[in-house]
Amino acid sequence: MSDRAPNARGREHPEPEEGDRPIPVWVYQLVGGLFLWGGFYLVAHTGYPLNAGDARTPLPAAASEAGEVSGATVYNSNCASCHQGNGQGVPGTFPPLADSDWVSAGDGTRAAAIVLRGLNGPIEVQGTTYEGQMPAFAGSLSDAEIAAVLSHIRQSWGNHASPVTTARVAELRESMADAEPWDGGEAVRAAFSQ
Numbered sequence: 001m002s003d004r005a006p007n008a009r010g011r012e013h014p015e016p017e018e019g020d021r022p023i024p025v026w027v028y029q030l031v032g033g034l035f036l037w038g039g040f041y042l043v044a045h046t047g048y049p050l051n052a053g054d055a056r057t058p059l060p061a062a063a064s065e066a067g068e069v070s071g072a073t074v075y076n077s078n079c080a081s082c083h084q085g086n087g088q089g090v091p092g093t094f095p096p097l098a099d100s101d102w103v104s105a106g107d108g109t110r111a112a113a114i115v116l117r118g119l120n121g122p123i124e125v126q127g128t129t130y131e132g133q134m135p136a137f138a139g140s141l142s143d144a145e146i147a148a149v150l151s152h153i154r155q156s157w158g159n160h161a162s163p164v165t166t167a168r169v170a171e172l173r174e175s176m177a178d179a180e181p182w183d184g185g186e187a188v189r190a191a192f193s194q
């Protein structure tokens, strides 16, 4: 019996003990590797830290830094409430700008005159007579903004007319300073042959 005792002790597991065992090196390597991969991923896929994750697209301002004016932006903030985003207007109330002779005729002088001075009397558009009120924009929009919005409406929704220059708008503004709104479409037609 006594000679088997040492073997039996040898088969015992050692007593569990508490102690400081170092974190294995491969754990450090794994964590370090993950950080490296994360860093590469951010730089390669998101452009971080240049945009720091900001994926918003800035809204185009009416006048960009280069001094260019966006006719679409001027239209959306000043005209679309009445003439609608699709240029179709509202039947019986706001006339359409799409397929309107007042918009596309000639070099755009008539349309410019209407936008500068506003319009109060009757005007016939696509065979329908409107008797509404359009406000003047001479006081609130610059020559460049009016030129841009006119060029925009003359080239949108199927319209294919020439753009209007800022110089032309400036010239017209001069000739109709402080004028009352036009008294109907025929007054505009009488003033400008095209």
Ligand code: HEC
Pocket: 075, 078, 079, 080, 081, 082, 083, 093, 094, 095, 096, 097, 100, 101, 102, 103, 111, 114, 115, 119, 120, 121, 122, 123, 125, 130, 131, 132, 133, 134, 135, 137, 149, 150, 153, 184, 185
């Ligand atoms: C408050 C509503 C309103 C706003 C804002 C407005 N309009 Fe008008 N517009 C009208 C009305 C109403 C008429 C018709 C006026 C009438 O019957 O005498 C008209 C007529 C016109 C016409 C001639 C008729 C036609 O349909 O072709 C043009 C061109 C025009 N507008 C362009 C513009 C442009 C460009 C802007 C923005 C810079 C603008 N309008 C902003 C209400 C508006």
